[in-house]
Amino acid sequence: MNVHSFIFVPEMRTRDENKEAAIREKAMKMIVDEGFDGLSMQKLAKAANVSPATIYIYYKNREDLLNQLFNHVQQTFYDVALAGFDPLLSFEEGLWIQWKNRLKFILKYPIHFQFYEQFRNSPCINHTDVQISTFKESMKLFVMNAIKKGEMKKMEPEIFWSVAYGTLYSMVKFHLQEIKMMGNDFKLTDAKMKIAFEMVIKALKP
Amino acid sequence: MNVHSFIFVPEMRTRDENKEAAIREKAMKMIVDEGFDGLSMQKLAKAANVSPATIYIYYKNREDLLNQLFNHVQQTFYDVALAGFDPLLSFEEGLWIQWKNRLKFILKYPIHFQFYEQFRNSPCINHTDVQISTFKESMKLFVMNAIKKGEMKKMEPEIFWSVAYGTLYSMVKFHLQEIKMMGNDFKLTDAKMKIAFEMVIKALKP
DNA sequence: TTTGTAAATGAATGTTCATTCATTTATATT
DNA sequence: AATATAAATGAATGAACATTCATTTACAAA
Numbered sequence: 002m003n004v005h006s007f008i009f010v011p012e013m014r015t016r017d018e019n020k021e022a023a024i025r026e027k028a029m030k031m032i033v034d035e036g037f038d039g040l041s042m043q044k045l046a047k048a049a050n051v052s053p054a055t056i057y058i059y060y061k062n063r064e065d066l067l068n069q070l071f072n073h074v075q076q077t078f079y080d081v082a083l084a085g086f087d088p089l090l091s092f093e094e095g096l097w098i099q100w101k102n103r104l105k106f107i108l109k110y111p112i113h114f115q116f117y118e119q120f121r122n123s124p125c126i127n128h129t130d131v132q133i134s135t136f137k138e139s140m141k142l143f144v145m146n147a148i149k150k151g152e153m154k155k156m157e158p159e160i161f162w163s164v165a166y167g168t169l170y171s172m173v174k175f176h177l178q179e180i181k182m183m184g185n186d187f188k189l190t191d192a193k194m195k196i197a198f199e200m201v202i203k204a205l206k207p
Numbered sequence: 208m209n210v211h212s213f214i215f216v217p218e219m220r221t222r223d224e225n226k227e228a229a230i231r232e233k234a235m236k237m238i239v240d241e242g243f244d245g246l247s248m249q250k251l252a253k254a255a256n257v258s259p260a261t262i263y264i265y266y267k268n269r270e271d272l273l274n275q276l277f278n279h280v281q282q283t284f285y286d287v288a289l290a291g292f293d294p295l296l297s298f299e300e301g302l303w304i305q306w307k308n309r310l311k312f313i314l315k316y317p318i319h320f321q322f323y324e325q326f327r328n329s330p331c332i333n334h335t336d337v338q339i340s341t342f343k344e345s346m347k348l349f350v351m352n353a354i355k356k357g358e359m360k361k362m363e364p365e366i367f368w369s370v371a372y373g374t375l376y377s378m379v380k381f382h383l384q385e386i387k388m389m390g391n392d393f394k395l396t397d398a399k400m401k402i403a404f405e406m407v408i409k410a411l412k413p
Numbered sequence: 414t415t416t417g418t419a420a421a422t423g424a425a426t427g428t429t430c431a432t433t434c435a436t437t438t439a440t441a442t443t
Numbered sequence: 444a445a446t447a448t449a450a451a452t453g454a455a456t457g458a459a460c461a462t463t464c465a466t467t468t469a470c471a472a473a
Contacts, residue, residue: 012440012441012442012443012446012447012448012449013439013440013441013442013447013448013449013450014438014439014440014441014448014449014450014451015439015440015441015449015450016449016450017450017451020450020451033330034330035330036243036329036330037242037243037244038243038244039330041429041430041431042430042431042432043429043430043431051451051452052451052452052453053431053432053433053452053453054432054433054434054451054452054453055450055451055452057431057432057433058449058450058451062431062432063431063432118328119328119329122324122325122328123242123325124239124240124241124242124245154406156402157393157399159378159381159393160378160399160402160403162377162381163373163374163375163377163378163381163403164374164403164406164407166377167369167373167374167375167376167377167378168369168370168373168374169369169373170373170377171368171369171372171373171376172365172366172369172373175365175368175369187363187365193363193366196362196366197366197369197370200360200370200410200411201370201410203409203410204406204407204409204410205406218416218417218418218419218470218471218472218473219417219418219419219420219469219470219471220418220419220420220421220468220469220470220471221419221420221469221470221471222419222420223420223421226420226421247459247460247461248460248461248462249459249460249461250459257421257422258421258422258423259422259423259461259462259463260421260422260423260462260463260464261420261421261422263461263462263463264419264420264421268461268462269461269462
């Protein structure tokens with residue numbers, strides 16, 4: 002027994018990081034394609050090319066897997082959403098960056114987004130909310146400043162969120178074809194974003 | 208064998224309508240409380256106080272049960288949403304009636320609404336769309352008229368829908384606590400509806 | 414009261430599920 | 444090369460799953 006035994010134990014087989022990622026991605030794909038009941042541990046193991054038992058090395062159980070997936074996606078989302086954003090920006094510029102960032106995330110990780118939305122709308126959420134503070138605090142500060150500076154009407158945060166982002170998320174869902182309105186598709190372009198954004202700004206101004 | 212045999216066969220045990228309703232309501236409750244994977248036919252049978260086999264008298268299988276539930280809720284929704292509505296109404300008045308009707312439905316049938324939303328956001332929808340035409344045609348006519356009369360900016364239907372209803376549905380979800388923003392609750396009162404509605408009208412006007 | 418019919422049932426079936434465990438494998442250090 | 448350790452595994456387990464079926468039950472007409 003060497004001196005490192007209690008600090009760092011190096012004599013071991015190393016983890017295959019690819020396996021972890023494969024499990025994560027396949028799990029989200031299965032949930033998006035087939036729903037929560039479509040995700041079984043054995044089907045997931047087969048899809049990710051691992052043994053069922055391997056999944057239980059990375060995740061305590063099925064529920065833990067789902068929660069860790071959710072937290073992973075949430076963290077990625079926060080990172081993308083905060084890029085280039087500063088709560089001291091002007092209201093219009095700041096909100097536009099938010100819209101663009103959110104769309105960027107959705108187009109880059111459509112599976113992650115759809116998994117996230119499905120999870121959020123599902124009943125059995127374990128609101129872990131560990132790392133969230135930074136993001137939420139930043140957003141709160143941004144809105145408070147906008148009101149103080151007279152760039153936005155004073156209103157409850159839920160009403161603000163609904164006007165500012167409810168509109169955006171609705172368009173995104175049309176874009177991802179979760180909801181088909183008429184026969185034809187709706188493609189969310191930059192131009193359409195701008196049109197809707199101008200309307201939202203008009204609505205929020207004092 | 209009597210003369211009625213081929214037209215009306217009355218010598219039979221009558222159906223218990225209560226059972227059908229019990230199955231329907233309990234099924235939606237289970238899905239809203241525990242998600243789609245929380246609905247098992249045996250648990251449902253126990254909750255509705257019937258035999259598992261009885262469910263299969265009313266519904267071909269699990270999938271058929273879900274689809275029939277969805278269609279049932281959709282029909283109820285359309286009935287409520289169209290009450291007092293006329294596509295020839297002024298834009299502002301017509302849209303306000305829509306908002307009030309939709310909220311009325313949601314407050315009267317919160318379980319139905321939450322089931323409906325969960326179903327719409329789930330991947331495996333069999334878009335049956337049988338009786339929908341009347342409702343959708345009425346809505347389309349209403350929006351076309353509003354544009355023609357210059358009460359509303361010309362825009363794609365999906366953008367209109369997102370601004371007009373995306374906002375409302377977002378507030379409703381806050382109200383039903385599907386999404387908790389801060390610690391405290393958000394109660395969607397008539398006054399708050401009116402505030403948001405005025406903002407939306409401002410956004411949509413030319 | 415008897416009778417024909419469909420409603421309603423409880424037990425049974427075969428399948429799929431999440432999870433576990435005894436064993437094997439790969440690797441970083443010695 | 445030897446070793447210690449955790450990674451990785453395939454087969455196994457028992458529970459829960461959707462669905463079926465041989466019976467029984469209730470009802471409306473005769």
